[in-house]
Amino acid sequence: MDTIYALASAQGKAGVAVVRISGPDAFDAATILCGSLPAPRQHAVRRIKTASGEYLDEALVLVFPDGASFTGESVVELHLHGSIAVVSAVLRELSELGGLRLAEPGEFTRRALENGRLDLAQVEGLADLIEAETEAQRVQALRSLSGDLGQVVGNWRTKLIRASALLEAVIDFADEDVPEDVGPEVLSLIADITHSLQIQLDGFKSAERIRSGFEVAIIGAPNVGKSTLLNALAGRDAAITSEVAGTTRDVIEVRMELDGLPVTLLDTAGLRETDDIVESLGIERAIQRASAADLRVLLFEDSEPSDIALKDDDISVASKADHDGVGVSGLTGRGVDALIKRITSVLTLRSKSAGLATRERHRVAMRETLSALNYAETLVSQNSEQYDIAAEELRVAIRHLEKLIGRVDVEMLLDEIFSSFCLGK
CATH class of the missing domain: 1.20.120.430 (tRNA modification GTPase MnmE domain 2)
Known part of the structure; x- marks a missing residue:
């Protein structure tokens, strides 16, 4: 099996950069660069040099023997100063050593799987x-x-x-x-x-939603304040708002975090009868996304519409509560915190049933x-x-x-x- 190497930390300047070498020739290759290696599962500071003796950097060197490393193979980690130039010089020197090659994406983890260090669910x-x-x-x-x-x-x-x-x-x-x-x-x-x-x-559904994110759709008639509420919940102008009904034609998505849960808010087109082809397409898409969402927030002005079917745990709330009304107003912020708490409560309860899959x-x-x-x-x-x-x-x-x-x-x-x-x- 080939001996592989790669930068194991993030690209770019940093305080420390980690170069990992794994495979049967890892110890030999690292010895060429370091002169000598610390004992297995120990660490030591070494000067990193080229084969011709040119000084490249001073690094903390860690050694992991075969069967006791992340990959299950002999592994050496070089904890270098995080300079782009230093990392490039060390990787270049490794590339010139016989029997070594640059690792492919995920190859260290794949070897961990193949060597029984991880199962596939652990890899995921x-x-x-x-x-x-x-x-x-x-x-x-x-x-x-x-x-x-x-x-x-x-x-x-x-x-x-x-x-x-x-x-x-x-x-x-x-x-x-x-x-x-x-x-x-x-x-x-x-x-x-x-x-x-x-x-x-x-x-499964709750666990998958924690991984990919819950979807919360804001629905209601045109010009009822959906986009203004979305902006208030997101804390920024994510959607265009105006007094003109039908301004929102497509589904607008805003990703946020609620009490540790990933949530995507959906601002949908206003639900109404229309002869406008483009708006009707937006309404159709709004209905599809809202139906597939994990939770729906129905905004209404005077009375709750009876032609919109809500599901269990869905939330209906009066909009534009600018004064003493009970409800929510994206414009003034009244009721926004309470609405966030209601949404969070529903999603938190669902997340508690999450399985392992x-x-x-x-x-x-x-x-x-x-x-x-x-x-x-x-x-x-x-x-x-x-x-x-x-x-x-x-x-x-x-x-x-x-x-x-x-x-x-x-x-x-x-x-x-x-x-x-x-x-x-």
Whole structure:
């Protein structure tokens, strides 16, 4: 396997820049630059020099032996002064050493996966942690990176192997007396896994929303104050406001954070009958986005319209409460804080039901596992003559779980995942 290297910290000037070297020749390459290396899992300050002896920088050098590093390979990290010139000089020197090459995006993490240091769900958690913008996203990503989903899947897999082994024992000794009926234990194991799987599936939407962001659509009639309210919530002029009805033609999005949760506010076109083709397209799009949103805030002036169907937890509030009226006014700020609290309360409650599965592929793998388990349960419940087919269904369920954590049949998926990583990660 090649020895790879790359800048593992951010590009540009910084106080410290970290260059990582990983692979079978990592120690030899670092010795050429440093003269000598500290003991494994120790650190020391060394002068970094070229092969010809030219002084490049003074760096803190860390050494990680094979099997005890992030990648699972021999790794050396050079903590350099964060000068662009220093980093360029060190990378150039590494490029001239035989047997080394620049790492591809995400290649360090891919090697960690291939060497069993991370499972695929942990890799995705690491990607989410790098992209995390809010506290809720950070906490959720760390749960994934810590291997929580992998542990749950491992528990499911162990139970499925036990259930499959019980059925196989009956099949293998079909011509002999089996001391006990394994059906009840197999059904109990399947029921436990099915129940746990369903909990994770029920919590998928909330977990996925924490990762990608909740959508809150502001809806109502034209000129009711939707854009003004959006600007007040966003704290800036994100939408054009005017006294002319139908000013907003397209959906305007503003991303913000509410109590650690990522939220995208949607300012939609005013809902009304119109002969204007462009406005009607905007209204159609507004209806589609509002229907798909996680929460809708209905603004109304005199009385709440009866022709707009709201869902559970949706919020309706009187607009333009400029004086003593109860409601909200984006113009004066009256009621805005209270509205934010209501929105935050609803979304926080939903986020508490978040499961460990955060991506669509997780959901699909668990649904397919559940489908195989349901079929196996039906077969086992019928009679022992169906045990061979039931055992195969359990093996199918195991394969779906193994795909979830990256043990089998994920090569195309790996290429897609690691393409999103930065160089040096």
